[in-house]
Amino acid sequence: MLTELLAQLGIICVKIISFLGYYGIFLLMTMESMVFPIPSELVMPFAGFLAAQGEMNFLLVVLFSSIGSIAGSLLSYYIGRFGGERMILNYGKYLLLDIEDLRWTEEWFKQRGEKTVLISRFIPVVRHLISIPAGMGKMDLKKFCLYTVIGATMWNTFLAYLGFWLGQRWELVKNYSEYVTVPVVVVLVIAGCYFVYKHWKRKRV
Numbered sequence: 272m273l274t275e276l277l278a279q280l281g282i283i284c285v286k287i288i289s290f291l292g293y294y295g296i297f298l299l300m301t302m303e304s305m306v307f308p309i310p311s312e313l314v315m316p317f318a319g320f321l322a323a324q325g326e327m328n329f330l331l332v333v334l335f336s337s338i339g340s341i342a343g344s345l346l347s348y349y350i351g352r353f354g355g356e357r358m359i360l361n362y363g364k365y366l367l368l369d370i371e372d373l374r375w376t377e378e379w380f381k382q383r384g385e386k387t388v389l390i391s392r393f394i395p396v397v398r399h400l401i402s403i404p405a406g407m408g409k410m411d412l413k414k415f416c417l418y419t420v421i422g423a424t425m426w427n428t429f430l431a432y433l434g435f436w437l438g439q440r441w442e443l444v445k446n447y448s449e450y451v452t453v454p455v456v457v458v459l460v461i462a463g464c465y466f467v468y469k470h471w472k473r474k475r476v
Contacts, residue, residue: 351406
């Protein structure tokens, strides 16, 4: 199921980049940095491959991807910052969340926001979501932008270089990334179940 989904997403990403060029990279990486399931492991290696073929400039590939990453991250950040508290007040009970959880999030990003945002850019699934809790935690905007740009640029450049180096075998990056993505999803599901259990237990006390 996951392999088929990634294959279909890969076809869509290739068509968008082929048609829109650098603007396609920007669009896809903007979506990738939000909650859309657009894996950078599909976008950037193909862009790197096109750079190796002389159809794109490698530096512009990295530039447009990084601009897209910060654009999508900022959109998610502001959704969390200005809509997070309202969401918890109105719908938090259905998600086992309350104001106490929001305050905990704020404290977390106040103390560990830089490392959290930077490291999250290298973790599948997590990087799609991290900007929302960063906004909910009211992380300093300048620091958020700085560490998002650093992490995203490093990751995007790495993937683009792999595509550049692998040439027509750029899809190998997607295949190997699945071995990382699946365990991460499993860990997140386990963590989510633990979170639900702890909150359910706390509510009953």
